[in-house]
Amino acid sequence: PNEEAGYYTIDSKMYPIGVSIVVCTASDAAGNMGSSIFTVTVSEYSAPTAPFTILDDSTGGDCQHIGTWDAASKTCTITEDITADSSDAIIIGSDGITLQGQDLPGLGLITDIVGPIATNSFSGIFVDGKSNITLKDFNLQNFKYGIMVKNVETLTIQNVLNSGGQRAVDFQIDNSNNVVLDGMIPNTSSKLFVTNSNEVVIKNNGSSNSW
Secondary structure: OOOOEEOOOOOOOOOOOOEEEEEEEEEOOOEEEEEEEEEEEEOOOOOOOOOEEEEOOOOOHHHHHHHHEEEOEEEEOOOOEEEEOOOOOOEEEEOOOEOOOEEOOOOEEEOOOOOOOOOOOOEEEEEEEOOOEEEEEEEEEOOOOOEEEEEEEEEEEEEEEEEOOEEEEEEOOOOEEEEEEEEOOOOOOEEEEOOOEEEEEEEEEEEEOOO
């Protein structure tokens, strides 16, 4: 030990998963010796899994696990593909959130949000009771509901592809001032489903099947 410098040097060691007992001994030039025993616990890392909830806080809630968070604009930019095996993929948990994927020149939409199978009852993106939400630049696959919207005021959906599910966008229960813009919505048996909603503006959308 170098007591004057205020630090101690311990030989590096790789510890296995579990609890290891460590015995430290030290001596100085005067022949003084001492020892101490402590434990090192190593836990196996488990990557976060869906559903991921996006919140207006310092990390964007679970945005920290799937992308980058800009607190000033409340924007979560997803930087990796997401797979949901048995749940909704993403839940919008605060007002004013912008959730966006990546649409690169020459490559198009590169952010995939993928569900388990087309017959599941889950949503790629779920929004309930929130306002001023923007969702854009995604490729949603294999969810029963690509985007499920309930009790939402002021929502913009832009440049979102949906395939392999029953409903690309499902508006339910007292939605108002909702806008769906520039969303190519192919290959779903029911493209847009609107109930008990008002001021829903749908424009500039394409489809590979009939409406």
